[in-house]
Amino acid sequence: MPANVRHGLKKQERIMYMTRVLVRSTVILGSVVSLVAVALLGGMEATVSAADTTPGIQQTATLTKREKQQLVENGVTQYEAGNKAAAQKMLEQAVAIYPENYMAPYFLGMIYLENDRITDTIAQWQNYVSMAPQSKESTKIRKYLSLMLRREAKAQAKLALAYEDSLKAGTVSGHTIAVTSYRNLGTAQFDTLGKGMAAMLITDLSQIPDLQVIERVKIQVLMDEMELGATELIDSQSASRMGRLLKAGHITTGSLTDLEQKNLQIASLVMDTQQKQIVGMPEAKGALADFFELEKRIACGILESLSRDCGQMPEAFNKIHTKSMPALIAYSEGLDAMDHERYDVARNKFQQALDADPDFELAEEALLSTPLTMMLGLTSAEMAAGASASGLPAAASGAAVVGGTGIGTTTAIITGAVAAGGAAALIAGGGGGSDGDGGGPTAPDISGDWRGTWNDGGGGGLITLNLTQNGPTVGGSVSIVGSDCLSTGDVSGDVTGDQVRLTISGAEQARFSAVYSESSLHGTIEYTTGECQTATVSLNLTGGATIEW
Structure with a gap:
């Protein structure tokens, strides 16, 4: 801006001008930006015109941590005020320069979803979930992500098939692999086992930094659209076609056979989709009980077919699922x-x-x-409404970084199922200050109402736990519907490490034992007196309701 023009502007106009520069610039690392970010906290609620032609900032400088926080906070404030265009531009800048902040991608994803930008929403929310996996927003949007990923995969598959003739082989990456489901050639009980096997292989191969693995849902949806069975992938022509449509340089598939229901044989092949050649045929055979070792041998064989040394893989690659x-x-x-x-x-x-x-x-x-x-059938607008922001206030959003501000979870899990209750704040290192230093691990807070179902293998019913907690000490009551052994009782016990141990006292006595991991509780009730003595009850939830805290 010319000096004579700049000096002629009033203070308010200067701030407005600098705000426009900030939100339109593709490079926000100028020394002037430091002043602008501070000015943004002055209560400015300007709506930036899309037609503004103000030039971007060319100088470069590093924003301070506080200035980055202010940028996020102002973007969230603009979102909450309904100024979505201004909020989007500020949050896009924040995501670029403050990648450790997890609230910027959350709110940016909300804006994209409200505008039906599904692909962009998926990218932002996947980033958010990876950084804040136990937050209450993650609990909600994981499910929406699954819906969006499937819809996006269908749209991409239909588009790829419609324009298949125009797809060029040059778009296929040699560092990309698709793992299809393995076909069962054995007994009927293993008919779907090939999908689980493929999912484990996808997880293992995804640990390799320079190898891109196609998401399972994309492969499955494309196969459904093509009406293509797993056996047809053995054909080099169909494998090459799949590779071109998925832009994958390699495809691996195979078969499972349980021999005499005691041994398991896994036969697979790895195909170069561009050369239409088989480059590897990993096989593994052993005791059915050792299937987890056989899976790792197949994973190593796939890597060796891609000219990689299995002995040099990251530790996560070797994890037994x-x-x-x-x-x-x-x-x-x-x-x-x-x-x-x-x-x-x-x-x-x-x-x-x-x-x-x-x-x-x-x-x-x-x-x-x-x-x-x-x-099922929710529109983008309905998903956005269902996932509406209810997390950190704008003033705290800037400090919401990985390892910093604690995030309270809003769901708990009994034997893995999402339960409608339990403020299970199970995040180690949560509760840190605004500077992102983080606190030490604390005992999980499992107080609240827990509702689910019980099942003893022959019958079942409803169960409700009302828990209170003081430090590691837990108390409360239990109500069990449908049980001949116990209907109501008091509970007492404690939380030690990752163990929750409670004694239930009523008409009969029982022990509740659970192990928690992250935001999950997996437990059983074992009766210790009366006619039901030694009986063990598994706890399950069939509803999957989420509650707000």
């Missing part, structure tokens, strides 16, 4: 139900997987991300 075959079967059945949008069935199956193995993280993640059936 589960050693429980019943857990893997239930998880695989849940994935199949998800693929057919039978979400209630999927949630129950993922719950069964967690009952069999409470430490099965893939099943826990799937359960948390599975939508409710009532969510």
